[in-house]
Amino acid sequence: AQSVTQLDSQVPVFEEAPVELRCNYSSSVSVYLFWYVQYPNQGLQLLLKYLSGSTLVKGINGFEAEFNKSQTSFHLRKPSVHISDTAEYFCAVNDYKLSFGAGTTVTVRA
Amino acid sequence: EPEVTQTPSHQVTQMGQEVILRCVPISNHLYFYWYRQILGQKVEFLVSFYNNEISEKSEIFDDQFSVERPDGSNFTLKIRSTKLEDSAMYFCASSADHSNEQYFGPGTRLTVT
Numbered sequence: 001a002q003s004v005t006q007l008d009s010q011v012p013v014f015e016e017a018p019v020e021l022r023c024n025y026s027s028s029v030s031v032y033l034f035w036y037v038q039y040p041n042q043g044l045q046l047l048l049k050y051l052s053g054s055t056l057v058k059g060i061n062g063f064e065a066e067f068n069k070s071q072t073s074f075h076l077r078k079p080s081v082h083i084s085d086t087a088e089y090f091c092a093v094n095d096y097k098l099s100f101g102a103g104t105t106v107t108v109r110a
Numbered sequence: 111e112p113e114v115t116q117t118p119s120h121q122v123t124q125m126g127q128e129v130i131l132r133c134v135p136i137s138n139h140l141y142f143y144w145y146r147q148i149l150g151q152k153v154e155f156l157v158s159f160y161n162n163e164i165s166e167k168s169e170i171f172d173d174q175f176s177v178e179r180p181d182g183s184n185f186t187l188k189i190r191s192t193k194l195e196d197s198a199m200y201f202c203a204s205s206a207d208h209s210n211e212q213y214f215g216p217g218t219r220l221t222v223t
Binding site: 030090 | 145155165209211
């Protein structure tokens with residue numbers, strides 16, 4: 001079974017600063033990786049996904065992630081955050097079902 | 111844009127009662143899922159469903175749980191005799207194939223009292 005570890009449970013950041021959320025996965029033959037965002041009292045929205053091809057994946061709202069097979073990582077980055085990016089972020093791996101990490105709470109302050 | 115819908119948005123029930131949570135997946139999707147998220151915890155897989163049968167289930171999905179696709183559009187999760195620890199947000203998801211993106215519904219918040 002595949003699994004995901006999100007290394008930071010909480011990340012406070014100032015508006016317009018960069019942010020990186022770390023995610024490591026357990027290795028497998030085929031890896032399909034995802035980042036989802038959950039805004040307060042809402043469902044899960046896909047930010048970006050890696051299925052194959054280019055290791056740098058661009059998503060919605062200015063987010064991007066890099067798949068690194070040798071380090072079994074899929075870290076999420078945004079060069080300049082907004083107050084509206086305050087949310088819970090989940091990394092997930094697909095092994096016929098999604099296995100989610102514990103989540104990282106991002107709090108953006110002015 | 112097509113979306114997954116779930117009803118009700120919030121369900122309050124007494125311990126021991128049966129509840130049915132309903133979902134309408136995206137119409138051309140073939141794979142259906144239920145997940146749950148206990149308050150403050152991570153999202154956990156419950157069950158996946160394909161070709162009118164369960165393809166995989168987790169340890170959480172015990173005999174108290176069942177799923178059904180009663181017609182061509184609905185996908186339901188039934189909890190036969192609810193317990194306090196079943197209180198959680200339940201998310202339905204669907205996908206076109208098993209490896210690609212899963213689209214999530216807005217969730218049903220189940221409160222067992």
